[in-house]
Structure formats: C-alpha cells, structure tokens
Amino acid sequence: MFTSPPFEPLEEHAKLVGRCSDMLREMVAAYLNEDFELAEKLALRISELEHEADRVKNTIREHLPRSIFMPVDRGDFLNYLREQDRVADRIEEVALTLSLRRTSVPLELRTDLQNMTKKVCDVVDLVPLAVKSLVELLESTFRRKPAKVNLYISLMDEKEQLTDELDLKLRRHIFELEEELTHGELFHLMRVVKLLARVADHAENCGDMMRVMIARL
Numbered sequence: 252m253f254t255s256p257p258f259e260p261l262e263e264h265a266k267l268v269g270r271c272s273d274m275l276r277e278m279v280a281a282y283l284n285e286d287f288e289l290a291e292k293l294a295l296r297i298s299e300l301e302h303e304a305d306r307v308k309n310t311i312r313e314h315l316p317r318s319i320f321m322p323v324d325r326g327d328f329l330n331y332l333r334e335q336d337r338v339a340d341r342i343e344e345v346a347l348t349l350s351l352r353r354t355s356v357p358l359e360l361r362t363d364l365q366n367m368t369k370k371v372c373d374v375v376d377l378v379p380l381a382v383k384s385l386v387e388l389l390e391s392t393f394r395r396k397p398a399k400v401n402l403y404i405s406l407m408d409e410k411e412q413l414t415d416e417l418d419l420k421l422r423r424h425i426f427e428l429e430e431e432l433t434h435g436e437l438f439h440l441m442r443v444v445k446l447l448a449r450v451a452d453h454a455e456n457c458g459d460m461m462r463v464m465i466a467r468l
Contacts, residue, residue, distance in 0.1 A: 256320075273372070275372060282356075285355060356440070397468075411455035
C-alpha cells in the first residue's frame with residue numbers, strides 16, 4: 252500500500268512510455284530498411300515494455316487508498332494515468348500492426364513516414380519531462396511556479412499540430428501512389444499512419460490533463 256501519493260510510480264510509468272517511443276523510432280527505421288526480422292523483434296520488445304507499463308499502472312490503481320492526501324484530485328490523477336497508458340497502448344498497436352505485413356514501402360514514401368514517426372515520438376518524449384516537472388511542482392508544496400511544466404505542455408500542443416499536418420500530407424502521398432500499391436499495401440500503410448497520429452493525440456491529451464490538474468491547485 253502507498254503511504255504517500257504515488258508520484259514515483261507515475262514517473263516510472265512515464266519513463267516506460269518514453270522507452271516505447273525510443274523503440275518505435277528504431278523499429279520504423281528497420282522496417283523501412285526492409286530489415287523485417289529486426290523490426291519484428293523490436294515490435295515484440297515494445298509489447299514487453301507496454302505490458303510492464305500496464306503492470307505499473309495496475310499497481311498504482313490497486314494500491315491507492317482513498318485515505319491518502321493528494322495535492323491533486325484523485326479522479327484527475329487516475330484519469331491522467333489512464334491517458335498516459337494509452338500512449339503506450341497506441342505505440343504497441345502501431346508496432347504490431349506494422350509488423351503484421353512485410354510491405355516494401357515505396358522510396359517516395361519512406362522519408363515522409365520516417366519524418367512523421369520522428370515528429371510523433373517528439374511529442375511522446377515530452378511526456379516524461381512534463382511528468383517530472385509536475386511532480387517537482389506538487390512535491391514542493393506549490394512553492395515553485397508551474398512555468399516549466401506549462402512550457403512542456405505548450406510544446407506538446409505545437410508538436411502535435413505538426414503531426415496533424417504530416418498525417419494529412421502522408422495520406423495524400425499514399426493515395427497519389429495508389430496505382431503502384433496493392434489493396435493490401437494501401438490499407439496497411441493507411442492504417443499505420445492513422446495509428447501513428449493517434450499516438451500523438453494521446454500524448455497531447457496528457458498535456459491537456461496536466462493543465463487541468465495545475466489549474467485546480
């Protein structure tokens with residue numbers, strides 16, 4: 252049982268989300284280089300990290316008594332944890348979906364897909380940094396100002412907007428090459444791009460939920 256707010260496990264969970272993001276970068280790079288065996292191994296590693304994140308999430312949920320004083324609303328905290336966990340869930344879904352089919356991605360699409368992956372992971376990478384700053388704020392008994400965590404939240408918003416633009420550009424590019432792709436390849440690539448965009452959406456949602464918690468302090 253926790254005897255104080257479970258901020259340390261929350262940070263541990265956020266770091267696991269960040270490791271999933273790092274692994275996704277490597278996995279997509281291997282896939283685009285047509286090293287499918289390595290890509291599939293990395294997808295399984297992402298799945299292991301996601302399961303570890305689930306374990307931490309469940310430990311927090313199962314051992315968080317209502318008697319503990321929380322500097323933030325308990326419901327807000329648990330809702331935030333759920334959204335942070337969804338980032339890892341969606342990363343796993345991207346990795347496993349991509350690994351289901353060994354598609355030779357047209358050269359014209361590879362740069363765009365790798366760039367979108369990078370931008371999506373850039374949003375996710377801000378989550379552990381923002382969580383660390385939020386925890387520092389909460390543990391300081393509010394003596395600190397929330398400027399640092401607010402900066403990370405603003406960066407999440409900005410970087411997520413970039414992923415929206417890349418998402419649209421990439422889907423258009425895929426349709427432009429429709430005649431060069433089989434129906435299976437077209438569906439596979441469109442599905443992966445859609446899931447990638449969702450990863451960034453959930454990461455941005457984390458920032459929005461942090462903003463709510465800070466506003467209620």
